[in-house]
Amino acid sequence: MPEAATAVKTVELKILRYRPASDERPAFGSFKVPYTEDMSVLEALQTIKDTLDGTLSFRWSCRMAVCGSCGMMINGKPQLACNTLLRNLPPGPVTIEPLNNFPIERDLVVSVGDFVKKIESIYPYIIPKEPKTVAEGPYLQTPAQLAAYESFSDCINCMLCYAACPQFGENPNFIGPGAMALLQRYNGDSRDGGQQKRLDTIHGEDGVWSCTAVGYCSEVCPKQVDPANAVNQNKTNSAFDFFLRFLRPGGAR
Amino acid sequence: MDHIDADVLIIGAGGAGLRAAIAAAEADPSLTIALVSKVLPMRSHTVAAEGGSAGVIQAHDSLENHFNDTVHGGDWLCEQDVVEFFVERCTPELIQLEHWGCPWSRKPDGQINVRAFGGMKIERTWFAADRSGFHILHTLFQTSTKYPSIKRFDEYFCIDLLIDDGRAQGATVFSPSTGEFTAITARAVILATGGAGRVFRQNTNGGIVTGDGMALAYRHGVPLRDMEFMQYHPTCMPGTGILFTEACRGEGGHLLNKDGYRFLQDYGLGPVTAEPRNKTMELGPRDRLSQAIWQEERKGRTMTTPAGESYVHLDLRHLGAAKLKERLPLICDLAEEFMGIDPATAPIPVRPAVHYTMGGIEVDIRTATTLAGLYAAGECSSVGIHGANRLGSNSLGELTVFGHVAGDEAVKFAKGAPAAQGGKLLDQAKASAAKVLGLRDQKGGGERHAVLRKEMATTMEKGCGIYREASEMQKTCDKLAELKRRYRDITLEDRSSVWNTDWICAVELGYQLDVAEAVAYSALMRRESRGAHQRIDGFEKRDDVNFLAHSLANYRDGAAPEISYGPVKITKSQPGERAYGALGEALEAKEASHA
Incomplete structure (x- = not known):
């Protein structure tokens, strides 16, 4: 069949571009790429980069929704580009923007350093309740004890929940949903004894009480981590902890 | 150009790099460790490993079994002293990860659970559902944050090594975020940059898996060993190559051709049994299964996607929705999200794709390369445990065992080496930046x-x-x-x-x-x-x-590589017939009666 006889279906992507060396402010650019039924938004972006405009910048790696690199706003919603298939989006142009609430470094690349600092700030490692040597073997942990924190350990650090969080949008110092989920992942672990130390990091004005319980963070989470639930559990823990301080010898600090 | 001086420089912050960093920090907290990664550490491709990590733990298993499975599986091209060292250290490393919080799946009594894997005689694969690499990587990354001596350079891309006086003494790196180059000098350097699977079209690898460290060492005269051995994983998504873990078969999944026939029985992997049998049928090794699928295609017994990729079926339906959700949740998500398939009700189209680089930078049992002060660990290295065919669940063990060794060895070397001298090295850094x-x-x-x-x-x-x-x-x-x-x-x-x-x-x-x-x-x-x-x-x-020998590719600027050969270390397992299924069992029985 001559090529002209085959109508090539295309899809249009409207992408928010920003090149710090040449652009004063971000502006949309439009691209049309051939559409196939199994194409992801990431593959469409790769097609643009490989064939139309090599200057388009975005992060990606695993292509299978586990490395957390390719979060972006797709039609206004925070999503991973790799597991968002074009066929599941409404007809018409697809709008692509960098993740909300983060400074844009270039095109779809946002600054991630502050997010990593938040993760580091909550003591994201086991502080053993009862230290043990390797020679003494593994700790016992029943499936029920595992289930108490397992879903919070599934966070891939994709930052979609931060893009969804209105509170983080207003106050970039807010500890935010992802770090709270990680905190709950360790505080809920039967092997851990660092609960108090971590709770102390979230009492302040940028801590757990900043959350206004919108719940959009859990809605956009691609791994069903349910950070809103982690935040709520920690509000309870934080309140309980606050109350206990008055009962403890030494009282409030 | 900025200049930073460290004691130990690690390039790559996936499983091996992070494990090396922690080992180095624990070996001597007074040393400065620079940890460079071209992505945030938790984006490293270790994240995509699914099935699990091998370590002998059951009473009826033995280190001898793990050794034999690995050496037979590698078709006797393994360094047997290294394999022996490796299998002894797998379980302690897995326990260490457990102490650091890795959410290993458990038995009802709270003990570690293990699953069957291809080519393994006894179940010994520790797993965290089907996100084992993800959990190992995040556990290591998060644990690494408690060591103040580890100074991370996240999203720094390495463009060259710095070498003077016959020693590796640093690297030139580039920050895409600032657009600036930095020379990092150090007294010892570890490469932990992962594999090179992206050189093939259909592969399971992330976009970052581009063989950076291999090429850097190679260009500086360090041989790449056994590079012809690229592993095809038999069960990947046609088109994208996304991986469906071997654990699908470890949990009892079947491979079917277009007639719904379990074709592996035609390729020396039978007999067909109702319950999964180790080292038989779908629990055969990856090379044999990928070859069988290729043969089926030639016989016209596979199916074809609209895009023209041939495939067979991975059938998990008989495992039931509950078990699939517990043991293989990621697989279910991938099938659903990308293919619109519920594995509980429909078989998954799969085909082989390139998965793992079994060769790599030649290193000895201490992870030392032929260049003084340069170490390598993980997929970028060839330490000698995989031979001609890696067994599934031996690579995550490799990361921790040899990442740990590399950290210790680099510290030892750094303490005996003079501090890096800026002058010449900085000139080199400027030259590599200019290039x-x-x-x-x-x-x-x-x-x-x-x-x-x-x-x-x-x-x-x-x-x-x-x-x-x-x-x-x-x-x-x-x-x-x-x-x-x-x-x-x-x-x-x-x-x-x-x-x-x-x-x-x-x-x-x-x-x-x-x-x-x-x-x-x-x-x-x-x-x-x-x-x-x-x-x-x-x-x-x-x-x-003629070929019970490791190939060594030596770089020649502007010309084809020179290929030479090195000896294979045989200690206790003489090369024999490599067989699976009924023949494998018969051979093993014969060997046991001789012993």
Whole structure:
């Protein structure tokens, strides 16, 4: 069949571009790429980069929704580009923007350093309740004890929940949903004894009480981590902890 | 150019790099450890490993069994002293990860649970559902944050090693975010940069898996060993190559051809049994299964996607929705999200795709390369445990066991080495920066590097796929030479300095072309069939007389690599017939009666 006889279906992507060396402010650019039924938004972006405009910048790696690199706003919603298939989006142009609430470094690349600092700030490692040597073997942990924190350990650090969080949008110092989920992942672990130390990091004005319980963070989470639930559990823990301080010898600090 | 001095420099912060960093920090907290990664550490490709990590834990299992499975599985091309060292240390490393919080799946009584894996005689694969690599990586990353001596350089891309006085003494790195180069000098350097699977078209690897560290060491005269052994994983998504873990079969999944027939029984892997049987049928090793699927395709017994990819079925329906959700949740999500398939009700189309680089930078049992002060661990290295075919769940163990060794050894070396002297090394750093800037700014002939990358991946698949023949391999070698010529004349569209991913991809392609050439020439020169290297041009048999030897690819600037051979360390397992299924069991019984 001559090529002209085959109508090539295309899809249009409207992408928010920003090149710090040449652009004063971000502006949309439009691209049309051939559409196939199994194409992801990431593959469409790769097609643009490989064939139309090599200057388009975005992060990606695993292509299978586990490395957390390719979060972006797709039609206004925070999503991973790799597991968002074009066929599941409404007809018409697809709008692509960098993740909300983060400074844009270039095109779809946002600054991630502050997010990593938040993760580091909550003591994201086991502080053993009862230290043990390797020679003494593994700790016992029943499936029920595992289930108490397992879903919070599934966070891939994709930052979609931060893009969804209105509170983080207003106050970039807010500890935010992802770090709270990680905190709950360790505080809920039967092997851990660092609960108090971590709770102390979230009492302040940028801590757990900043959350206004919108719940959009859990809605956009691609791994069903349910950070809103982690935040709520920690509000309870934080309140309980606050109350206990008055009962403890030494009282409030 | 900025200059930072450290004691130990680690390039790559996946499983091996992070484990090395922690080991180094624990070995001597007074040393400064610079940990460089071209992505945030939790984006590293360890994240995508699914099935689990092997370590003997059951009473009826033994280190001897793990050793034998690994050496037989590697078709006797393993360093047996290294394998012995490795299997002894797997379980302690897995316990260490457990103490650091890795959420290993458990038995009802709270003990570690293990699952069956291909080519393993007894179940010994520790798993965290089907996100084992993800959990190992996040556990290591998060644990690493408690060591103040580990100074991370997240999103710094390595463009060259710094070498003086016959020693590795640092690296030149580039920050896409700031557009600035930095020279990091150090008294010891560890490469932990992962594999090179992206040189092939259909592969399971992330975009970052471009063989950077392999190419850097290779260009500085360190041999790449056994590069012809590229592992095809039998069960991947047609088109994208996304992985469906071997644990699907470990949990009891079946492979079916277009007639719904469990075809593996036709390839020396039977008998068919109702319950899964270790080292039999779907629990055979990856090389044999990928080869069987290739053969089925030639017999016209596979199916074809609309895009023209052939496939067979991975059938998990009989496992039931509850077990699938507990043991294989990621697999269910991937099938649903990408293919619109619920594995509880429909079989999954799968085909082989390139998965793992079994060769790599030649290192000894202490992870030392032939260059003083330079160490390598993980997929970028060839320490000798995989031989001609890696067993599933031996690579995550490798990360921790040899990452740990590399950290310890680099500290020992650093303490005995003089501090890096700035002058000459900084000149080198400036020269390497100038070179990559030259690539960015050159006028060139107008060709995009993306075009070259596609042609490379296509020719590698054609010449160095599951079955190989000299004429096709030679064509691949010639094509790679042509691509290297064209590479020198590419034109970048982007000449800016901040987040210029056009440029980074171009530098990566340079790494890939060098590594691809090492693969293709090593394959062409190995005139036998062993493990994952199978020939159909008169060299169908294993040839222990001439090729019970490691290939060593040596870099030659502007010319094809020189391929030489090194000895294989045999300690207690003499090369024998490698068999699975009923024949494998018979051979094993015979061996036991002799012993």
